[in-house]
Amino acid sequence: MIHPYVTGYAEKLALKAGETQRFMISAEGVTAVDVQIVRLIHGDENPAGPGFIEHEVDASCNAPVSVVHQFTQAGSYAEVPDPALKIRLEHGFTVYAFIWPTTPDKGPQGVITQCSSAEMRGFGLAISSRGRLALWLGDGANYAEIEADKPLVAKLWYFVAASFDPLSGTVSLYQAPVINAYNSLLSPIVPLDHPTYVTTRITTRPAALQRPLLFAGFHDRGTHGDCVGGLYNGKIDRAGLQARALTRTELDALRGGSEPPPDGRLARWDTAAGYTDTGIGDRIIDTGPHGLHGRGINRPVRAMTGYNWRGRNDCFRLNSAEYGGIYFNDDAIIDCSWQPSVEWQIPIDLKSGVYAARLRGSDVEDYLTFFVRPAQPTAKVAMLMPTASYLAYANERFVLDAPGVQVLTGHPLVLHDQDYLLHAHPEWGRSSYDHHSDGAGVCYSSYRRPIMGLRPKARMASTGVPWQFAADMSIVYWLEQTGIAYDVITDEDLHYGGLAAIKPYQVVLNGTHSEYYSEKMLDATETYLAEGGRVMYLGANGYYWVVAFRDEEPWCMEIRKLDSGSRAWQAAPGEYYMATTGEKGGIWRNRGRPPQKLMGVGFTSEGMDESMPYRKLPDATNPTVAWVFEGVTNEVFGDTGLGLNGAAGIELDRYDLGWGTPPNTWLLATSEGHSDHYPHVGEEVMFNYPGLGGTQDFQIRADLTLFGTTNGGAVFATGSISWGQALPINADIARITANVLQRFLDETPI
Template sequence: MRLVGYADRLSARAGERVTFNLRSEHAEVRPQIVRLRKPGSPRHGTPLVEEPVDADLPDVLNGRTQVTTSGSHAVAEVHRDLDSVGLAVWFQPTLPGSEPRPLLAVGDLVLDVSAGGVALRSGEHVVAELATPVEERHWAFAAATIDQAGAVRLSLHRPGRQELSASGRAGPIRLNRPTIRLGSAGRSTGGLGNTFNGKVARPVVSATAWPESTTTALAAGANPLALLPAATTSVLDLAADPAGTRVPDRGGLTSGAAIRHLPARGVPGPFWTGGETDFRRAPAEFDALHLHEDDLADAGWEPDLTWTIPADLPSGVYALKVAAAEDVDRIPFVVTPAAHQAPVLVVLPTWTYLAYANWRTYAEYQEERLALYGERRGFDERDQWLVEHPEFGRSLYDVHTDGSGVCYSTRRRPIINIRPDYYTPTTRGFRHFAQDLLLLAWLDERGERYAVATDDEVERDGTALLSHYRVVLTGSHPEYCSAGMLDSYLAHTRSGGRLMYLGGNGFYQVTARHPGQPEAIEIRRGHAGVATWVSDPGEENLSATGEPGGLWRMRGRAPNLLAGVGFTAQGHDRASGYRRSEASADPAVSWVFDGVDVGVGEVFGDEGPGLGGAAGDELDRADVTLGTPPDAVVLASSVGHSEKIVLVPEEVDHGYAAPPPGIHPKVRADIVLFGRPGGGAVFSVGSIAWSTAMTHNGGDNDTARVTANVLDRFRDTGGPVLEPGA
């Protein structure tokens, strides 16, 4: 990609400003604001539809190459000059290699580690080293001192083993108000950072070269400030405020450190006993940072264009379209309503977009996906570019280069799969952002008055936003959500509001916005559910909030409580249709099938682009034992799934009884409808593939008709909707 960019936000209210950052190999770039009306590309077999917006932009922008260096670390500024120094740190390598990686640096003095041992360097010169291999994922303690005469002592402590030490000579040193760097030596050249991969804890820097007895005491866990003068010692408290991006210094040598690029926090340190897994109850034991060379909080590009959204611009999905020669990029953003006048609100699941942002498996694991799909589906060419640029961060489905799970995702970077023309192999075309544009296109084609918001607005404004709308529609995959979002949707339906959950695998994963880095979201996978990684012991709680991560279901908040259905199965070979239930013939709900030429027991929705039907990709089913309201009506259930559609782990049968033969009865999508006191109501389709199937035959299909019937009833009915003739 010779032209790519990102915005400083995914959504903004009319009247606010959006800033764009671009990277171009072209000398000039032509900018344009467009409204995205319909997703597509030649590969999708449908054209992308966009409308120019009068935006008063410059005709051209100067192109430039911008560089990003990833890698988490911490930085603190020393208040005084140093002519002697002591430094120490606990560390646990997670990707030891032959090349040294910095553990702790003070100015140009660097204590580093490789698979072959630890060393102290002054600039490019090794002044002391211990050629003793360090073990992966084992804690060790390294310390070094240089006195005023330049004498060096380097020590390595490994629990349960003999202390090792080496001496050397650096010559007299003079460090003029140096910078302390934890996990970094300060060199930045673009690409993956030359930072430490692993956990670090309890860093100590002193303006004095302490004696050997102090090193031994520190290795045993002694309080540094009981051994060294507070005024001339730095003791960065990595356990303090795990949700923040700064840590205090309990000593007086610095004013604290800035935490950069979102290392994992709230993780156990070297003195964790295992007696407590919640860092809030034993903070001193959770005093480590897990650093990664591919952590990224902000790509750090300089802005190229800031646009003030006109106050009268209609709510919808827009993009900055930039073009140069044959290269084009569209950087999307949602314009939320300045005034609430439409009866319908569509909430785009931007937290799910961020969870999947820059998912790297399509180009990296083609052979594995052949087994998953049963066919070669290729990938978007931009995925190969992503493989070549690991510095732009990973998705919450990826693992870091050291194999640990990615638990933070930021919007301040190029995100190539949030594009209207992105091709997703999983569905043979549309998924996530591009698929949700299909829903908006369908609303446009039927002349619906609607506004668009995102997860960010629901998280921030809650029922104060939702209460303005008679009907709230979700996107196709609102998987990642906070407790506040769940509360707001539930309160909306309990106070007369109507919710149409037009997707699958929704309201599933405990998620939070990062308070110190609000552009980022955080998860911890825990040890249940569909996952490409699981949390390490003691790392199940979100640093952002302290709450247990994993599935909402495991915290008594299964999606069924809100939506009537919850995640049950997934597979991506093909989709299926739904068989209409006997209960759907009741006059209280039969209006859902007005104009649908399908009787009880007959199948509809078994056609469509992509996977070929309305029930596919990821499926949700009704279950009163998980919270589906007892009065919820199951209007239809999917049939005809293949053996490649499998139960999610939390649904697998336990005990001695053998599973039933054939396709498990839990492998299905259910369409449910239920009312709530005060006129509220919920309609759920139980499938990610639903809105894609709505486009079949130009929108003239039963899936679209069912959706339209429910939307019309929800929008136009003042009283309860589950009544004949309402």
């Protein structure tokens, strides 16, 4: 039984008034929905707050729309077009590759194929349903599978090949390990019986298939039509295709790293070719005579170690020849590639803000969120929506796939419809906090897919409160209540626009959890502050992880989690540098840019059982900064909020001169009373010992700080994620924030 739903995504997450937006919609159990553009004001439906608030917008696209189910091709693979039909196999062939399979036992998987299971044509170097190297041959009526006699072992490097001689009908399968002390899960000392060379004779002759050759899958057909099936998990390194059957001696030479024989060479894909100092793209270069170059689909992961990695170099920039590994995953998704259902020409005079296409049908509803900046800046204040962090958490699957999450948060799970829907649709992808089906960390995230957390009413099941986007809507609501004019901009605008994106504004407010930052974003923010700009950092655990974007693909972000920081996975040795830009991943403090240097505070703890209040410190009464607390008489404040019942909680930042907090920083207030569900962050724990929780460690706190920068700039930081969610209902928190905003709008130096 199909549970009816409608969902979709906006083609662009961030755009300018006057541009065109398109919405990709898919549904099951319904055939039509009403589309209504709305401006979003507040999302949290908690009855203690203002509730859900939207304003309908008169838009040309508001209308009933027919909807259908749209298929998503999940899984990363590569296509090699052959329009000139250079791949001719009538005189025999050999197909070979270096492989590092991660799930050889999961079922049939294509390695290097040009075959169709539906048409029963072509050939394929593959892994069989029994986890063995196989050759597939189809003549259009029959399909033959020839297996090796020994299984493949996960996470070991092999050289594999299959040959076919049509004159004799002889098939040969060659499998040999290429394990060294560094490149595989197991050491060469383990007595596994790897090598095999199998020959047999068959009567099947492969019929040509005029479709692209594939890496990591094979052509298939389902109820939705043609697709790629048999998706492979693991790495593929250098591969090739010869137009004759190579001898065992010739295969031994290829295994040793020799070039393939020149006679009959059809293709030789050098997966280590194409690197530059700034990374590598999706193109797989063929150094053979026909230039049969491949193109990765759904972003196969590059900058990965290959079969010949020796452990000395940890970056492709040092020795790219050791980085031929391309990692494929059967559940990767970058672009659902759905057809547009609705198009809207955004009016040039549309008010900047947070918008959505609201979809409603019979018992179904969804919101496709996007952000509109003005055609020209119109206000002195900008609300910077941390869309890079939205991407990092996009479609997090903590609910059912992270068994330790309840221990981490101190809450039982509270499931919502969005959690069930996401679980039913693995093809919509995972977040950077999740793992692929083979256990590899997810290092790419994209907004060209439905993202459950980008819905205004979304709540994180593991904490029971809004998270990221929905939490940031409490700041938007508060801004609306102040009556102060503001524009909405995004991380995407900041990354691609640089300083120009924020320079027109006197004050920039950041969100509750601006955790993920590119170097361009950091550089622009630092220059903005140095030139007199003012930032209100209304969150915590911000400016933390390094991320990267391609110049031409803003919808996809790369992340590499390294051996420091609070992380759900860790990149493998030698794979710490991002394919997108060539930069080292990890946390910014390990590249010399801890958040304290820029914002005055930096990550110290995360908890999520309960939020706590702040207590004023002596600096709060200094006449120079006493204006911050004008109208706030309580020594202890912030004991209510929509984010776990207080203003200081969920994740916390602290003042620390040792990590670069400017020495002219005013330490205005600090939180107190945190439980042992708030442990000290791992990057600061050199040795584990008792006493690192909130009841004993003085560093487990949220610090409220203020400092001035050169040329009259300033930074106000709250040190707490839940501060923003306290704004709608806590008068003291709202008053302090308003005091700071009003003062920051006064051009007098702080």
